[in-house]
Amino acid sequence: MPTTTLAGHTVDVNEEGFLIDPADWSDDLAAVLAAQIGITLDDAHWDVIRFARKDFEATGESPTIRRLSTAGGIPPKRFFELFPQKPAKKLAYVAGLPKPRGCV
Amino acid sequence: MTTVLTDPIVPNFDVVDPDRKLAIICSKGNLDMAYPALVLANAALGEGIPTHLFFTFWGFDIINRKTMDHLKFTMLGNTATHMPQGLGGLPGMTAMSTHQLKKSIADVGVPEVPEFLEQIVGAGGHLWACRMSADMMQLNEDDLYEEVEGIISATDFIEMTAGAQLLFI
Numbered sequence A: 001m002p003t004t005t006l007a008g009h010t011v012d013v014n015e016e017g018f019l020i021d022p023a024d025w026s027d028d029l030a031a032v033l034a035a036q037i038g039i040t041l042d043d044a045h046w047d048v049i050r051f052a053r054k055d056f057e058a059t060g061e062s063p064t065i066r067r068l069s070t071a072g073g074i075p076p077k078r079f080f081e082l083f084p085q086k087p088a089k090k091l092a093y094v095a096g097l098p099k100p101r102g103c104v
Numbered sequence B: 001m002t003t004v005l006t007d008p009i010v011p012n013f014d015v016v017d018p019d020r021k022l023a024i025i026c027s028k029g030n031l032d033m034a035y036p037a038l039v040l041a042n043a044a045l046g047e048g049i050p051t052h053l054f055f056t057f058w059g060f061d062i063i064n065r066k067t068m069d070h071l072k073f074t075m076l077g078n079t080a081t082h083m084p085q086g087l088g089g090l091p092g093m094t095a096m097s098t099h100q101l102k103k104s105i106a107d108v109g110v111p112e113v114p115e116f117l118e119q120i121v122g123a124g125g126h127l128w129a130c131r132m133s134a135d136m137m138q139l140n141e142d143d144l145y146e147e148v149e150g151i152i153s154a155t156d157f158i159e160m161t162a163g164a165q166l167l168f169i
Helices: A025-034 A041-058 A064-069 A076-080 A085-095 B031-046 B059-064 B095-106 B112-121 B131-137 B155-160
Strands: A001-004 A009-012 B003-004 B022-026 B051-056 B126-130 B150-152 B163-168
Touching: A001 A025, A009 A025, A009 B112, A025 A064, A025 A085, A041 A064, A041 A076, A041 A085, A041 B059, A041 B150, A064 A076, A064 A085, A064 B031, A064 B112, A064 B155, A076 A085, A076 B112, A076 B150, A085 B031, B003 B155, B022 B031, B031 B051, B031 B059, B051 B059, B112 B126, B126 B131, B126 B155, B131 B150, B131 B155
Parallel strands: A001 B003, B022 B051, B022 B163, B051 B126, B126 B150
Antiparallel strands: A001 A009
């Protein structure tokens, strides 16, 4: 298990770079993680991130595109605009959550 | 053992093969033959892969406004239900099997066909209808789900999806 330092935060990550422990996450760290993948967070990103964190707490799963749409009220099109190309994976990464497991 | 890294590990999100495309030909109108195409299209789009679906023959039922929300599942000819085949032919069995399958699909949080198509389009997927099927069934664009981009020939589709990986379902 690698440990990495991101803008002064020392965190355990998996081989791909996803945080091992969602509790290591913070608002500061989210901005750093987002910057790593070329995303500058604005309020719309934050709404999605907050939902993902809350939903993970409740369900133990990182939200999929479908879950974001039904439970989070974020339509797929909007989600793809905020986190282009691989929205569910990028959101999980920035929100300090594991890669989503769900198929849909 | 813990390895401390000075350079952060960043997932390779943007390494999408720029030439990778997926083409899915949907030729069946059974409920259980619609979902594999929709699930795979959705998965590909979620990975940033441009995806085109071509609906042809019985697959037209998936995009026909009249039938898209009423696809059925039958036990007949499907040995994977592990039930006596004779049962499948009894009155009401197809309705019951369809109800059961729809419930199982809903239980895992997967939407019904019309809503699933909407999600696929929202994720950037492209829906195309087959010209020959439309002519055979005497259907036009007004009969089809509004997000279908056009009624095109098989040749058009083959041309449009040059170099794509192809699934025939």
